[in-house]
Every structure is written in structure tokens, then in C-alpha cells.
Amino acid sequence: MRRIWAGAALAAALLCAVFVGLSRRGGVTIRIGVYSGSYWQTPNGDCYQILDNAIRRFESTHERVKVEYVSGITTDSYSEWLSEQILSGTEPDLYFVLPEDFNLLVTCGALAKLDAFMDADAAFDASLYYEPSLRSGTFEGGQYALPHESVPTIMFVNKTLLERNGIPMPRNDWTWNDFYDICRRVTNVEARQFGAYDYTWLHALYSNGTSLFSEDGTACYLSDEKIRSAIQFVKSLRDLNGGYQVTARDFDLGNVAFRPFLFSEYRAYQPYPWRVKKYSGFQWDGISMPAGPHGDNVSELHTMLLGISARTRHEALAWKLCKLLSLDEEVQRELYADSSGISPLRAVQADAPDSDRLGLEAIDKIMSTAVSAPRFDGYEQALMMAENAVADEMALDITRGDGLTAAQREINVFLGKS
Numbered sequence: 001m002r003r004i005w006a007g008a009a010l011a012a013a014l015l016c017a018v019f020v021g022l023s024r025r026g027g028v029t030i031r032i033g034v035y036s037g038s039y040w041q042t043p044n045g046d047c048y049q050i051l052d053n054a055i056r057r058f059e060s061t062h063e064r065v066k067v068e069y070v071s072g073i074t075t076d077s078y079s080e081w082l083s084e085q086i087l088s089g090t091e092p093d094l095y096f097v098l099p100e101d102f103n104l105l106v107t108c109g110a111l112a113k114l115d116a117f118m119d120a121d122a123a124f125d126a127s128l129y130y131e132p133s134l135r136s137g138t139f140e141g142g143q144y145a146l147p148h149e150s151v152p153t154i155m156f157v158n159k160t161l162l163e164r165n166g167i168p169m170p171r172n173d174w175t176w177n178d179f180y181d182i183c184r185r186v187t188n189v190e191a192r193q194f195g196a197y198d199y200t201w202l203h204a205l206y207s208n209g210t211s212l213f214s215e216d217g218t219a220c221y222l223s224d225e226k227i228r229s230a231i232q233f234v235k236s237l238r239d240l241n242g243g244y245q246v247t248a249r250d251f252d253l254g255n256v257a258f259r260p261f262l263f264s265e266y267r268a269y270q271p272y273p274w275r276v277k278k279y280s281g282f283q284w285d286g287i288s289m290p291a292g293p294h295g296d297n298v299s300e301l302h303t304m305l306l307g308i309s310a311r312t313r314h315e316a317l318a319w320k321l322c323k324l325l326s327l328d329e330e331v332q333r334e335l336y337a338d339s340s341g342i343s344p345l346r347a348v349q350a351d352a353p354d355s356d357r358l359g360l361e362a363i364d365k366i367m368s369t370a371v372s373a374p375r376f377d378g379y380e381q382a383l384m385m386a387e388n389a390v391a392d393e394m395a396l397d398i399t400r401g402d403g404l405t406a407a408q409r410e411i412n413v414f415l416g417k418s
Contacts, residue, residue: 028065
């Protein structure tokens with residue numbers, strides 16, 4: 001009897017396989033690489049619901065096309081999983097690209113260049129994006145990914161601490177002078193009360209109308225006067241602390257006035273009930289970053305990207321699906337409602353409920369003027385060299401800049417060889 005049942009089961013399996021093969025004859029399967037949860041480490045709803053809805057729409061308009069993905073891959077393990085897929089030649093046709101992985105994926109040839117698709121597609125309109133979001137997917141002048149979700153840096157403000165010191169909330173057009181003056185007024189080292197935590201020379205650099213590297217990554221401007229000014233400003237803020245190293249715990253306890261944060265943190269924890277779960281010991285809000293004397297209220301932008309495998313056999317379909325997830329307003333409105341980021345589409349953000357106290361006008365300016373980390377081969381190494389030089393320079397009693405000039409020459413030699 002066991003042999004009869006086993007034979008019947010085998011026959012049924014074979015018939016099923018034949019039926020599936022016949023029903024899918026001529027069909028195509030598109031695979032997407034996706035992670036679970038929020039990359040921004042903030043609460044969100046069903047992480048696959050938006051993708052599932054988009055897939056149903058795509059399959060309904062593309063007969064004999066099936067879209068699949070592997071679920072359960074956490075953000076912490078996603079990069080390793082994707083690397084293993086690429087090394088084995090089994091990577092998805094289309095996949096999400098974490099901001100920190102983009103440069104490496106381009107330089108190793110894993111991502112297809114999208115410029116030809118964009119130029120040939122009459123329905124593709126680059127002007128619909130916030131320009132900084134779209135630029136996040138460029139590398140040395142070429143477009144290798146489309147934006148899916150963006151998050152700029154903003155300044156968290158401890159309103160309780162400011163009110164205790166009789167200081168009004170700064171406006172979104174505030175300056176370095178305003179920032180320094182408030183930090184000076186609230187700092188009381190003996191009482192363990194401080195002006196700012198985690199505000200770096202890179203934050204200051206972005207808002208002072210300059211860049212550390214050229215667009216093509218062939219030159220470093222570390223000794224530029226605007227960059228020296230940014231470094232000196234951050235040093236002056238730290239000098240207010242009398243040698244004390246301000247920590248994240250100091251901020252969490254409500255003893256620090258300012259701290260740069262991602263906008264996703266603001267969106268996630270500003271409304272009730274999540275507000276009471278974090279930073280509940282003091283009243284807080286968010287504003288734009290302070291403007292330097294040569295710049296504006298500019299901050300760094302982080303963008304989750306979508307890229308197409310350079311080895312996909314279904315380029316046209318992968319492009320259409322990529323465009324749906326990135327450029328379709330219905331998909332993007334659903335994403336904005338369920339996540340903590342900002343849509344890269346101007347129209348979606350313009351129609352968003354004005355529930356964020358920053359205000360839509362301020363958010364629109366932040367998104368329009370934000371800057372992304374440069375995209376060129378050797379960027380991470382060059383940045384590390386610059387950070388080491390700045391750390392040495394800030395350790396001096398007086399910022400002379402001699403070390404910055406020497407470091408700039410060394411970095412430029414490295415960039416010429418990378």
C-alpha cells in the first residue's frame with residue numbers, strides 16, 4: 001500500500017509540474033531584493049504591504065509576468081545577503097540599494113546604468129523628483145539608481161531647556177551666530193547642561209556653501225577657507241563645554257539643547273502615542289540646520305534607492321517596475337503614509353497633510369537644497385583621511401590649518417591614483 005500511495009503522490013506531483021509549466025509557458029519571473037522593517041530604525045506598519053500592492057498593479061498590466069521576493073531579510077543582514085547573491089550570480093533583477101552600499105555596487109559593476117532607459121522613456125520626467133533625491137542615485141555623472149524614499153538631517157531642539165533659560169524657539173532661517181549664542185547661554189558645565197551634541201564639522205560644512213570634494217571626485221578642498229571656518233565653528237562650540245565630552249545620554253536626560261537627527265526620527269516620535277515612548281522627559285521639536293555665513297540652512301540627505309542588476313535578462317520589465325516603485329504617485333503616497341521618510345516626488349510632499357510642525361514650506365526647502373554624500377570611487381577612504389586630519393587639527397589649541405593643507409595634498413594624490 002505504501003508503494004501504491006507513493007506512486008500516486010509522484011504521479012500527482014508530475015501532473016502538477018506539467019500543469020504549472022504549461023500555464024507559465026512564455027511567462028517571465030521578475031525577482032526583487034527587499035529587506036524587512038524600516039531602514040531608518042523607526043516604527044512602521046506592514047513592511048511588505050506597499051510592495052505587495054505595487055506588485056499586484058504591475059502584474060495586472062503585464063500578462064504572464066510574475067514578481068517574486070524573499071521575505072524576512074532584516075536590514076542588518078540585507079547587505080550580506082545581497083552580496084552573496086551577486087557573488088553566486090543569482091541576484092534579483094531589481095533590488096533596494098542601501099545608501100552605504102551604493103558606491104561599492106556601482107564600482108563592482110553590479111548595477112545597470114539607467115541613463116539610456118531614462119532618455120528613451122517618454123513617460124519618465126526627472127523634474128517630478130526633488131533634484132537632490134534623484135542625484136543620490138548618480139555616480140560620476142551617470143544615473144545608476146532611482147530614489148524610493150529620502151530622509152534629510154534636521155536639528156532637534158530641547159524646548160524645555162530653552163524655555164527654562166528664557167530663550168525662544170529658533171526660526172527655520174536661523175544662523176551659526178544664533179546657534180552659538182543659544183549654546184553659550186544654556187551651557188553650564190557644573191550643572192551638566194550643554195548646548196549641542198553630535199554636531200560635526202560636516203554638518204557645518206554643508207551649511208556653509210561648500211563641498212569637501214569636487215563633483216567628479218578628483219579634487220579635495222579640505223584647506224578651503226569655508227571648510228576651515230566650519231571646523232573652527234564646531235571647535236568653538238566644543239570649547240564651551242570646558243573639556244567635557246557631551247554624550248547621547250546627556251541629551252536623552254534633557255540636559256542638551258540641540259542634536260542633529262534624521263527627519264525619520266522626528267516623524268516617527270513626534271506624534272502621539274509614539275511620542276511618549278521616546279524623549280518623553282522634555283518637550284522637543286525640530287527645525288532646519290543653522291546657516292553658515294557663506295551658505296544656507298542646508299543639511300545632508302539620505303536616500304533609499306532602487307537599482308537594476310547589470311546581469312538581468314529582463315531589463316525592460318525591471319525598468320518599468322523600478323519606475324512604478326519610484327515615480328508612481330499612488331505608490332509614493334502610500335509609502336509616505338506608512339513610513340517615516342519623505343517622498344522624493346515634489347507633488348506627493350506638496351499634498352502631504354501639514355501635520356508636521358516643521359511645516360510643508362520648510363520641508364520643501366530642506367528637500368530642495370539638501371546635499372548627498374559624493375558618489376565616486378575611493379570616497380570612503382578619502383573621507384576617512386579628511387576626518388583624521390580634522391580630528392588632529394581640532395585637538396590643537398589654535399586651529400592654524402597647516403595640517404589641513406598637508407592632508408589635502410595627500411588626499412589629492414590618493415584621488416589621482418584611485
